[in-house]
Amino acid sequence: MRYKNAKIFYIGFALGLLWAIPVLCQSTFGIYYLGEHVFMGNSRDRALAYSTIAVPDSLSVLTQNPASRADLSRVTFSLIQVFEMSRARTEDEVADLAGYRLPQVLVAAPLKEGIVFSIGYITNFMGRADFSYPKTGEDIPLYYEVYRHRGSLFTIPLSLSVKVRDWLNISAAYELERGSIKNKVRIEFYDQEYADTETSRDRSYSGSSWSAAVMIRVHPRIYIGGQWDHEVDYNVNESITYSRSDFDSTSVWNMNLPSAFGAGLAVGITDRWWLSSQYWMRKAPDTRGFPQLTGGIGDETMIGVGLERRRVREGGFFGRIPIRLGFYQNQWHLEAPRGEIVVSRFFTAGTSFGLPNRPGSIDLSMELGQIGSVDSNGSNERMVRIGFGLSMSEVWSGRGEDSRR
């Protein structure tokens, strides 16, 4: 592929992924509380079941561990878009669902060798749904209760990653925390003589936080990594508007999202085969603004393990490309119903292809698993997620050579 044509392809691919934004999807559990927690990471991290906090990556900005970005030697752009299909079921109902997730985008620029600044958009929580129920009553014509839910809490990290020593990377980030959760319910009649009624609750969340991360090469085949995300004290502005404006109300309060930490280990079994693992945890946030969930929000944990056969330059096509496998289990903050934890368990797999004529990669991941259980939670979802990650680098200066992970 000639350079000019390749550039058009990359831009087109990135726009194609962004095109998917308007049609969003998430777990059906994502309409409750703050939404479904989304872990940061590109398709490589997904394919390795988010076990990559101790895995260095010199091609992508969207790494689990921001300290890894200190190894970037070029201006690098990373984007991930996830498509998912699921079958949600209760004891009596089944629904097949398909859609897209909000993308994650980061760009990094080396300020000097071993010092990299990065900024982007990271979705933390998301929820989205449109659903309705037909209703009627005695001498009341058919009407519909129509629900609309939109939730997205995101982070804009301003991150600095530094390679302190050949074996030590650190990073720190100031993070702008923003987002909103909007609920709208309508009573809709199909008879034009009836007026619909509508109530909307808009909550906007704003706050700031910071984070720090470290990655240590203990041995050429042993890495450890860790990250600390400081708590977020969200300022929440709520407005509720009714069809009867005299009921409208506004209120302001604070909501605390506790600190979170993650730690992991990556071990090279051979030069090419690596095992990785991560444990991540956040204490239960408060339930302010969600009184119906009082006593029903617990700690969130995630544990993931992965196995990667890394890329080599020699051999046939299938012998060269990386192979990634993993498994992770994520226990949500949400208990559904109270006292019954919601757990996601996913097997993951993936691979990667280098970009022709330039540093970068297209990473593919597939997650196959289940969220919740009918017995415990009243419903479950069997889900397939397919992730497309794109990382592109542009020469910032003449220093450094291409890195290959």
Next chain:
Amino acid sequence: MLLSGLSLLLGSCSSDPEGPIFAQNLDSLYGVDPGDVHRYVEPLNGMTFEVPVSVGNSPFLGIGEAQGLGFDTTLLQFDMTLSDEDAGKTILSASIYLPVRVAPEGTIVDTLEIPYILTMYFHELLSGFDDEDSVIVIPPLDPDPLFDSTGAVLRELSIDNNEFYLDEIVVQEWVEGSREHNGIAMVLESFPDGPGLIEFNAHEYGSDPPSIRVMFTDSTTAAFPSVNDYSTVRFDGAGLNCVGGYATRIYFDFTLGGVDPRAIINRASLVLTVNGDEGFGSTLGESVVLGILSDISYYIYTPGSDDPVDPGFLEGTGVDIGIFTATETKTLRLPLRGFIPDLIDSSRVNTGLILQSNLENARVQRAAFYTSSADSLFRPYLEIIYSLPAGFDGD
């Protein structure tokens, strides 16, 4: 290409409704309650009252009866000004001409059609009137009817018989000014063939008006056209009747006592059932000759006062306006959606509602509604469908 194709494929995948999956946790986890929908019904009695307005500009005059509306008196006033050419002439004979346009069908007896006939008297008015004003009270009449050439006073009006002898001496005196001409009243005597209405041109019709025709002794003739004419209407019907031309309105009072003060109104209606058998939308002349629709234009307002003797009772703030057919038995739901919410949130004082014909001073019409003593399906009531405000805190 593969990736683009896959993204397009996934993008085009349709999803099933998620509602059934969410249903079990809506209250306990989602916590959003859209608010229940309720129906409130308040039976209404209704009270009719009369308003002193009447029709003065109808293009047709009528005498007789239709659907309980009695057109029992018609007032006629003529311009008795003699032209300079006829000045000084003596009247040989005089008659009153009524340009009859419509009459009920006659009866056939032995293949001979006997026209529909109304009997009436002509009385001289003792004081004048003006049909531009509201004619509320019929001016005093000379108790002695005007007689015909035979001395008889009872006149028979039909489609074929529409010109009646007048005493030429009286007419001569009107023309000369020695006797004040205040007008003539046609007063219905009886309905020999059952209720029916004979209609004839008013001067407002624009041509061929009622007139007094005279022949002078020199065999020349002259005509004196009507310049004021008016048919009075009488209505004695029971029940809930909204009558134009006679101006009967219906007042409804209600409490809304059972409506939740948090109600958000989806629909509010004044529910009335029209008794089409007793309705009257237009006269035959209006519909056949003039092509006027028989729909009733109604107007609902909330009076400025709920005290019937307060002038504010007769006017107020409009709530709804519309049309319906008076001759079709049908349940109407007259919308009050813009009004009831104001009562619920106390931004307006509840002084009730008044239904009137919007053409009560232009058309003689009658809408009859079933009353609270009718079968339960037909009784009047106030119906409000409302939602309660949504809640966001779960159970």
